[in-house]
Amino acid sequence: MKKTLLLLAAITLIGMPATAFADTITFQAPATAPYAGSGGRNQVDLDHHRAYTWRIDNANLAGKQITGASITFHNISNWDRNANMLFIHLLDTAKNAGITSFADATGVPVPVQQIIDNFSGSLYNSNPLVNPGTGNTFLTMQSFTTNPTTFVYNFTAAQLQALTAYAATGNNIAFGFDPDCHFWNNGITFTVTTCDPVPEPMTLALLGTGLGGLYLKRRRRKQTTLGT
Missing domain, CATH: 1.10.287 (Helix Hairpins)
Incomplete structure (x- = not known):
């Protein structure tokens, strides 16, 4: 026998x-004051006069095989009918946990006319939300209408490789958002699918x-x- x-x-x-056994993890961006817990259409205050980072601590992605990732903006809409733009970056890390921001258009009247990405070029090197030399991968730039829509951006293969590399350097990852102009939304989530390494x-x-x-x-x- x-x-x-x-x-x-x-x-x-x-x-x-x-x-391998797949595991899907979803991270919810904290609502920003004074809208925290209100359930309204401005859960994450993507204001035209500011640029933002969202640092996710205790991501626990190091050593895992990342097979997919996406970032979702729930019921996002443009505050007016101009061709405004939202720049989205994946960062190795950020200086502060959660969502923090700085004024990138001080004294500029509404509506803001400048469409500038504060997470690229020389502006990134002087960005107060990240340390110089922090890993930075451009994900996408998007414009939206005044009609709310749920926008899901799926990472490309190259962007998944960058995410894997960033996850290996520490226990956190981050995103950079630069809205030009204001975008209403009901929240932001990041979803990643992983599996444990298996024998070849x-x-x-x-x-x-x-x-x-x-x-x-x-x-x-x-x-x-x-x-x-």
């Missing part, structure tokens, strides 16, 4: 595909071959014993 089980185990391991098919095959060899060795030993 034991020999039969060994043979079955060997055959199963040799033919077994390399699979060749490793499984070698393990199966070893079990098969053990079975054959024991079988020959028994035949030799019977023949004496």
